[in-house]
Amino acid sequence: MNQPSAFAERTAASPPPPSTVLLVGNPNVGKTSLFNALAGLRAKTANYPGITVDLREAVLPVAAVDDDSRCQATSDICLIDLPGLYSLDPASPEEEIAARRISGQLGGIADCVVVVVDATNMARTLVLASEILELNLPTVVAVNLIDAAESRGIQVQTDRLSERLGCPVVAVSARTGRGLAELRESIYQVVKPTKPVLPIARASCVAGCTGCPYAARFDWADGVAGASTQQGESHGVQLEWLDRWLTSRWVGLVALLAVMFSVFFLIFSLADIPMSVIETCFGWAGDRIGDLLPHQPLNRLLWFPIAAASSLAVAAGAFKLNETRWTPVSGTLVVLVSVLIGLMPLEDFRSLVIEGVIGGIAGVVVFLPQICILFFFITLLEDSGYMARGAFVMERIMRRVGLPGKAFVPMLSAHACAIPGIMAARTIETWRDRLVTILVLPLLTCSARLPVYVMVAALLFGDSPAKAALMFAGAYLLGLIAALSTAFVLKKTVVRGEASPMILELPRYRLPSLRNAWFTMLDRAFVFLRQAGSTILLISVVLWALATYPKLPESQDYSSDLTRAQASLEYSYAGRAGRLVEPVFAPLGFDWKIDVGIISSFAAREVLVSTLSIVYGLGEEGADDARGLVETLRDQTAADGSPVFSTATCFSLLVFFVLAMQCLPTQVVTKRETGSWKWAILQFVYMTMLAYVAALVVYQTLAAAGYDQIT
Numbered sequence: 001m002n003q004p005s006a007f008a009e010r011t012a013a014s015p016p017p018p019s020t021v022l023l024v025g026n027p028n029v030g031k032t033s034l035f036n037a038l039a040g041l042r043a044k045t046a047n048y049p050g051i052t053v054d055l056r057e058a059v060l061p062v063a064a065v066d067d068d069s070r071c072q073a074t075s076d077i078c079l080i081d082l083p084g085l086y087s088l089d090p091a092s093p094e095e096e097i098a099a100r101r102i103s104g105q106l107g108g109i110a111d112c113v114v115v116v117v118d119a120t121n122m123a124r125t126l127v128l129a130s131e132i133l134e135l136n137l138p139t140v141v142a143v144n145l146i147d148a149a150e151s152r153g154i155q156v157q158t159d160r161l162s163e164r165l166g167c168p169v170v171a172v173s174a175r176t177g178r179g180l181a182e183l184r185e186s187i188y189q190v191v192k193p194t195k196p197v198l199p200i201a202r203a204s205c206v207a208g209c210t211g212c213p214y215a216a217r218f219d220w221a222d223g224v225a226g227a228s229t230q231q232g233e234s235h236g237v238q239l240e241w242l243d244r245w246l247t248s249r250w251v252g253l254v255a256l257l258a259v260m261f262s263v264f265f266l267i268f269s270l271a272d273i274p275m276s277v278i279e280t281c282f283g284w285a286g287d288r289i290g291d292l293l294p295h296q297p298l299n300r301l302l303w304f305p306i307a308a309a310s311s312l313a314v315a316a317g318a319f320k321l322n323e324t325r326w327t328p329v330s331g332t333l334v335v336l337v338s339v340l341i342g343l344m345p346l347e348d349f350r351s352l353v354i355e356g357v358i359g360g361i362a363g364v365v366v367f368l369p370q371i372c373i374l375f376f377f378i379t380l381l382e383d384s385g386y387m388a389r390g391a392f393v394m395e396r397i398m399r400r401v402g403l404p405g406k407a408f409v410p411m412l413s414a415h416a417c418a419i420p421g422i423m424a425a426r427t428i429e430t431w432r433d434r435l436v437t438i439l440v441l442p443l444l445t446c447s448a449r450l451p452v453y454v455m456v457a458a459l460l461f462g463d464s465p466a467k468a469a470l471m472f473a474g475a476y477l478l479g480l481i482a483a484l485s486t487a488f489v490l491k492k493t494v495v496r497g498e499a500s501p502m503i504l505e506l507p508r509y510r511l512p513s514l515r516n517a518w519f520t521m522l523d524r525a526f527v528f529l530r531q532a533g534s535t536i537l538l539i540s541v542v543l544w545a546l547a548t549y550p551k552l553p554e555s556q557d558y559s560s561d562l563t564r565a566q567a568s569l570e571y572s573y574a575g576r577a578g579r580l581v582e583p584v585f586a587p588l589g590f591d592w593k594i595d596v597g598i599i600s601s602f603a604a605r606e607v608l609v610s611t612l613s614i615v616y617g618l619g620e621e622g623a624d625d626a627r628g629l630v631e632t633l634r635d636q637t638a639a640d641g642s643p644v645f646s647t648a649t650c651f652s653l654l655v656f657f658v659l660a661m662q663c664l665p666t667q668v669v670t671k672r673e674t675g676s677w678k679w680a681i682l683q684f685v686y687m688t689m690l691a692y693v694a695a696l697v698v699y700q701t702l703a704a705a706g707y708d709q710i711t
């Protein structure tokens with residue numbers, strides 16, 4: 001008897017490879033929303049074209065059900081979300097990625113193509129469908145936004161459409177979830193047919209056409225859309241008449257500024273209470289942990305394992321949060337540090353926990369409410385379609401300075417973080433335009449700058465949300481003006497050339513999704529907390545050590561605890577570094593303690609805040625009382641009794657942080673996207689020089705005008 005070979009057994013047991021399913025369609029038809037809805041994910045979506053610029057994959061486990069409704073073997077589907085494209089003849093790098101993936105040049109031929117069309121704009125979005133259908137691949141057409149179409153009175157007859165297209169057609173709404181099960185089933189039928197399928201051979205709609213093939217496609221799409229949709233009475237509110245105003249040169253600009261100001265105003269009006277709650281919680285936690293820690297020297301043998309193990313556990317948690325892999329070097333370092341922490345005198349351990357760890361994290365986390373509120377409202381604005389109108393208004397200004405109109409979407413993304421912004425610059429066709437955009441993007445205010453702005457706003461205008469909002473809007477505007485003027489200079493010098501105009505399809509106004517805004521906000525909050533719990537925590541601990549050691553010789557006498565604390569900070573490594581660079585930053589109004597913050601913030605901008613908490617916390621008498629950072633900073637005085645954080649210093653600090661390049665990951669992405677370190681270095685040098693000079697001018701002007709007190 002023949003024994004089955006081990007190979008046959010293995011292949012019989014191992015699951016079949018997943019079938020690949022592509023989500024294809026024009027920009028902004030809801031491909032990513034469908035992808036998220038089908039895969040239960042939360043990839044970025046927004047109501048303007050060009051959001052997705054890379055392939056994104058998710059594996060959908062699909063259970064095949066037999067005739068007795070019993071689950072058979074499962075086989076997975078690999079769903080791939082593509083960037084939007086208007087035709088298979090690509091016009092930009094991200095369209096090329098999509099076109100190459102569809103044609104199989106990238107990753108092989110897919111098992112199924114889901115062409116997503118927009119039910120509110122069938123005729124336009126079917127043009128691409130005509131090209132895809134001619135590839136004769138297994139295809140399903142998903143008519144998305146069916147909810148929006150119906151509220152406008154548009155009825156789609158999917159059976160008629162299916163007949164004309166010669167493939168399954170499903171009406172869906174990624175927003176409400178309608179039709180998703182049916183879509184899943186249709187995809188499954190296409191990739192795993194239960195009945196034999198005849199080879200597909202569709203006639204081309206341009207076959208035999210004598211005129212322009214594009215015109216023939218548009219005519220075909222018009223005909224198909226006309227025959228399969230009916231226009232009934234609209235129940236939705238039409239806002240398109242607003243566009244006359246919102247896209248006009250001056251009214252549009254004023255509206256954009258007013259909208260942004262209102263968002264900032266909301267941030268300051270709404271964040272006050274959650275901020276004080278967080279501050280109180282951290283203060284309370286610091287006190288409780290302080291009570292728990294032993295005051296008397298313990299038995300060393302007993303104490304050592306407790307301290308070393310807790311340090312190891314915290315480091316392991318931070319590594320996990322940051323998704324950093326352990327290496328022999330980092331592992332040895334962590335073990336060494338944990339041993340040192342175990343051997344530390346008890347008072348140093350207290351200080352490490354209370355000022356280094358809790359103080360460092362608290363300093364940054366209090367700004368979480370502002371970040372959440374900002375992202376919530378920005379997402380609502382994006383989803384409503386208003387931001388595309390903003391793009392339209394800005395395009396005129398941008399083109400005048402040599403930036404392409406298409407740079408607007410990257411610029412908008414860069415307000416969350418420069419990295420997705422730089423990636424989104426792939427939508428720009430010409431290399432020069434793309435390069436200039438990438439070089440100026442990090443000047444726009446990213447969320448890592450927010451804690452610094454909020455701290456300065458609280459220092460200067462703690463009691464006036466309106467003034468704080470104005471200052472905030474000013475900081476954003478300064479970043480924008482700096483980006484535009486730098487682009488102008490670059491276009492006149494290093495990368496000459498005219499900017500290409502933008503053909504922006506104004507998306508329809510849509511009711512924004514609160515759910516989407518909520519989840520985007522949670523995502524940003526999570527990223528921020530992850531950063532606080534990993535990178536910032538580790539930097540805080542290092543900074544604490546640098547600000548604590550070496551210790552002052554015991555022999556010296558000081559008049560008070562405060563002067564002793566000051567002297568010991570000055571004696572530490574951090575203090576020495578601060579003193580060393582003091583002459584460089586003194587003309588900007590920074591004292592050596594702020595300099596310690598500036599040096600550390602080159603690791604990550606928001607570290608400034610935690611560094612100031614540590615540096616000033618260490619100099620404080622009874623530092624473990626629950627006083628907020630802002631109050632502590634406000635009370636700081638220089639040797640001559642003048643306030644350290646005067647109006648002039650605060651503005652100078654703000655301007656420095658608006659303009660300086662303090663983000664290594666951004667530099668790495670710039671190098672990757674431009675293919676050369678040359679551009680990343682140029683970015684660093686010009687931004688940091690610009691920051692220095694601008695802060696110098698601001699400080700010297702304000703100081704000359706006598707603004708050396710807090711308003």
Ligand SMILES: Nc1nc2c(ncn2[C@@H]2O[C@H](COP(=O)(O)OP(=O)(O)OP(=O)(O)O)[C@@H](O)[C@H]2O)c(=O)[nH]1
Pocket residue numbers: 025026027028029030031032033034044045046047048049050051052053083084085144145146147148172173174175176382383384510511513516
């Ligand atoms: N009302 C409604 N809105 C939807 C639906 N699907 C998507 N949207 C909205 O349409 C907009 C565009 O959605 P995306 O998923 O980003 O579109 P996309 O096709 O991935 O866009 P690109 O990545 O730019 O090509 C977003 O504002 C979504 O909230 C739907 O079924 N109904």
Ligand SMILES: [Mg+2]
Pocket residue numbers: 031032033045051052082083084
């Ligand atoms: Mg998308």
